[in-house]
Amino acid sequence: MPLFTRLCAGWLVAIVFGAIxxxxxxxxxxxxxxxxxxxxxxxxxxPSLAHLLGTDNNSRDILSRIxxxxxxxxxxxxxxxxxxxxFGGFLGALTGFVRGKTDAMIMASLDVILAFPGLVLLLxxxxxxxxxxxxxxxxxxxxLSIPPYxxxxxxxxxxxxxxxxxxxxxxxxxxxxxxxxxxxLPNCLPTLMAFALVSAAVIILLEGALAFLGLSVQPPTAxxxxxxxxxxxxLRINVWPAVWPSLALVFTVxxxxxxxxxxxxxxxxxxxxx
Amino acid sequence: xxxxxxxxxxxxxxxxxAVSFLTFLLVNLLPGDAINALIPIDAQQDREFVEQVxxxxxxxxxxxxxxxxxxxxxxxxxxxxxxxxxRTVSSEIFxxxxxxxxxxxxxxxxxxxxxxxxxxxxxxxxxxxxxxVISGIAQVFLSIPGFVAGLLxxxxxxxxxxxLPATGWNRLSNGLLDNLRTVILPALSLALIEIAVYxxxxxxxxxxxxxxxxxxxxxxxGLSDRYIxxxxxxxxxxxxxxxxxxxxxxxxxxxxxxxEFLFAMPGLGKRLLDAIFQxxxxxxxxxxxxxxxxxxxxxxxxxxxxxxxxxxxxxxx
Numbered sequence: 001m002p003l004f005t006r007l008c009a010g011w012l013v014a015i016v017f018g019a020i021x022x023x024x025x026x027x028x029x030x031x032x033x034x035x036x037x038x039x040x041x042x043x044x045x046x047p048s049l050a051h052l053l054g055t056d057n058n059s060r061d062i063l064s065r066i067x068x069x070x071x072x073x074x075x076x077x078x079x080x081x082x083x084x085x086x087f088g089g090f091l092g093a094l095t096g097f098v099r100g101k102t103d104a105m106i107m108a109s110l111d112v113i114l115a116f117p118g119l120v121l122l123l124x125x126x127x128x129x130x131x132x133x134x135x136x137x138x139x140x141x142x143x144l145s146i147p148p149y150x151x152x153x154x155x156x157x158x159x160x161x162x163x164x165x166x167x168x169x170x171x172x173x174x175x176x177x178x179x180x181x182x183x184x185l186p187n188c189l190p191t192l193m194a195f196a197l198v199s200a201a202v203i204i205l206l207e208g209a210l211a212f213l214g215l216s217v218q219p220p221t222a223x224x225x226x227x228x229x230x231x232x233x234x235l236r237i238n239v240w241p242a243v244w245p246s247l248a249l250v251f252t253v254x255x256x257x258x259x260x261x262x263x264x265x266x267x268x269x270x271x272x273x274x
Numbered sequence: 275x276x277x278x279x280x281x282x283x284x285x286x287x288x289x290x291x292a293v294s295f296l297t298f299l300l301v302n303l304l305p306g307d308a309i310n311a312l313i314p315i316d317a318q319q320d321r322e323f324v325e326q327v328x329x330x331x332x333x334x335x336x337x338x339x340x341x342x343x344x345x346x347x348x349x350x351x352x353x354x355x356x357x358x359x360x361r362t363v364s365s366e367i368f369x370x371x372x373x374x375x376x377x378x379x380x381x382x383x384x385x386x387x388x389x390x391x392x393x394x395x396x397x398x399x400x401x402x403x404x405x406x407v408i409s410g411i412a413q414v415f416l417s418i419p420g421f422v423a424g425l426l427x428x429x430x431x432x433x434x435x436x437x438l439p440a441t442g443w444n445r446l447s448n449g450l451l452d453n454l455r456t457v458i459l460p461a462l463s464l465a466l467i468e469i470a471v472y473x474x475x476x477x478x479x480x481x482x483x484x485x486x487x488x489x490x491x492x493x494x495x496g497l498s499d500r501y502i503x504x505x506x507x508x509x510x511x512x513x514x515x516x517x518x519x520x521x522x523x524x525x526x527x528x529x530x531x532x533x534e535f536l537f538a539m540p541g542l543g544k545r546l547l548d549a550i551f552q553x554x555x556x557x558x559x560x561x562x563x564x565x566x567x568x569x570x571x572x573x574x575x576x577x578x579x580x581x582x583x584x585x586x587x588x589x590x591x
Contacts, residue, residue: 108288111289112289112292112293112296113296115289115292115293115566115569115570115573116293116296116524116562116566116569117523117524117525117527117528117565117566117569118524118525118528119525119527119528119529119531119532120527120528120531120546120562120565120566122528123531123546123547123550124297124300124301124550124558124562125300127550127558128300128301128303201417205419206528208419208421209419209420209421209528209529209532212421212532212535212536213531213532213535213547215550225421228421228422228425232425232536235425235428235429235433236433239429242425242429246422246425246426249417249419249422250414250417250418250422251417253416253417253419254413254414254416254417257413257416257417258413
C-alpha cells in the first residue's frame with residue numbers, strides 16, 4: 001500500500017478506535033462538561049494545553065466532542081453498511097439469480113425508493129418518526145441504503161449466473177438455494193465490499209448534512225454535523241469550533257474514498273486474472 | 275422506437291403514482307400529528323371540535339380515498355393549502371422554484387464548465403504530474419460537503435474579505451449583477467463535489483476514447499492534438515457526462531436543501547425544511563412530491579436521450 005493510503009487507513013483505524021474506546025482514553029475530558037459554569041474554562045477558547053483543540057461556544061472541550069462525535073458517524077455508517085450488505089446484498093443476489101417475475105416486482109418496488117432524492121427522503125422519514133436518538137437514525141439510514149446495494153448485488157449476480165460453473169452446478173441438479181449460497185453470494189462479495197467503503201463515505205456525509213440541519217442526534221450529544229451547526233452562531237468571534245469538526249469530517253470521508261479506491265483497484269486486477 | 279417510448283412512458287406514470295402514494299403514506303401515517311398541526315393542544319380538549327376538524331379535513335376517511343382525492347386535485351395543479359400560512363402550496367412552490375432552479379443551473383453550469391477542461395487535460399496527460407495533481411484535487415473536493423464548503427466561503431469571502439454577502443437573495447428581476455452576487459457562493463459550495471465527480475467521469479471517458487482507432491487515424495492524418503481532443507473526443511465522451519449529471523440531480527437536490535438553509539435563501543429546500551419543522555404536512559407533501567416528480571422526469575429524460583443518441587443501446591433493448 002502506498003504511504004499516503006497507509007496514512008489514510010491509519011486515520012480510519014484511529015477514528016474507529018477512538019469511537020469505540022472513547023471512555024477508556026486517558027486524559028479525555030467529558031464532552032458535555034460545561035467549564036464556564038464551574039469557572040474552569042471559558043467559551044470559545046483557542047487551542048491550549050488544557051484543551052488541545054480549544055473549547056466551543058458552550059465551553060465544552062472540542063477534542064473530546066470530536067472523539068465522541070465519531071461514535072455517531074461510525075454507528076450510522078456501520079449500520080448502513082451491514083444492513084445494506086446483508087439485506088441488500090442477499091436480496092440483490094436472489095433477484096439477479098432467480099430473475100423472472102420476482103425480479104421485476106422487487107426491482108419495481110426498489111425503483112420507487114430510488115426515485116427519491118436521498119436527503120429529501122431521509123428528511124421526510126426522520127421527521128415522520130419524530131424521535132431523534134442514534135438508534136432510530138441509524139436504522140432509518142440503514143433501510144434507505146438497502147436499494148443501492150441490491151442494485152449492485154443484482155448486477156453482479158446477473159453476470160455470475162451466466163458463468164460455466166453455475167451452469168454446471170445446475171446441470172448436475174444442485175438445488176437453486178444451494179447454488180445461491182455456494183456460488184453466487186461469495187462471488188458478489190468483493191464488489192459489495194468495494195461499494196460498501198464508498199457507500200460508507202456517502203453515508204457519513206449524509207449524516208453530517210442531517211446533523212447540520214438539526215435533524216440527527218440532538219445536542220448536547222456531539223455529532224460532527226451538529227458541532228458545525230452550533231459553531232455558526234459565533235463564527236465571527238472564533239472560527240475554530242467550526243474548523244475542527246469539518247476537518248474531521250473531510251479527513252474521514254477522504255480516507256474512506258482513498259482506501260476504497262485502492263482496494264477496488266487491487267481487487268480489479270485479481271478478478272481480471274480469473 | 276415507438277413501442278419503446280410508450281413502454282417508458284407507462285413506467286414513468288407508474289413510478290410517479292407510486293412515488294406520490296409513498297410520500298402521501300409517509301406524511302399521513304401519523305394522524306395525531308396532523309391534528310396537532312391544525313389545532314393547538316389546549317383547544318383539543320373539546321372532543322366535538324376535534325371531530326369536526328377531522329371531518330372537515332377528511333382525516334377520517336380511509337387512506338386510499340384520501341390519496342385519491344389529493345391526487346385528483348394534484349393533477350389539476352392544486353396541492354391544497356398550507357396549514358401554517360394560509361397560502362396555497364402550489365403558489366409557494368411557484369414562488370420558490372426559480373430560486374432553487376437558478377441555484378441548480380448555476381451549479382451544474384459552473385461544474386461542467388470547469389470539469390470538462392480539467393478532465394480532458396488530465397486524460398490527455400494521463401500519468402504525469404499534472405494528471406496526479408488534478409485527480410488529487412478532485413479527490414479532495416469529493417470529500418468536502420456543501421455545508422463545510424459554504425461555511426468556509428462565508429468565513430473567507432463574506433466575513434474576512436467582505437466581497438460577497440453571506441445570506442439573502444436578490445431576485446433576477448432586480449438586476450443580474452446583484453443576483454449573481456448572491457448566487458455565486460451557494461453555487462460554488464455545491465459545485466465542489468460536482469466538479470470532482472464530473473472531472474473523474476470526463477477523464478476516464480476521454481482516456482477510453484483516446485484509445486479508439488479513429489483517434490489514431492486522425493493523428494495519422496496530421497490533425498493537431500487540440501483539434502482531435504475537442505472536436506473528435508468530446509462528443510462521444512460527453513454521453514457519460516450527461517448521464518452522470520442527470521443521475522446526480524438527486525444528490526444535488528439534497529445539497530440545495532442544506533445550502534439554502536446555510537445561506538438563508540428563499541428556495542424550495544428551505545421551504546421544505548421550514549414546513550418540516552412546523553409540521554405543515556400539506557406543504558411537506560406537496561414539495562416532496564414535486565421534487566420527486568422532477569427527479570423522476572429528469573432521470574427518464576436522461577434515459578431517453580441516452581437511448582436516442584447511442585444506436586447500439588437502442589438495438590439491444
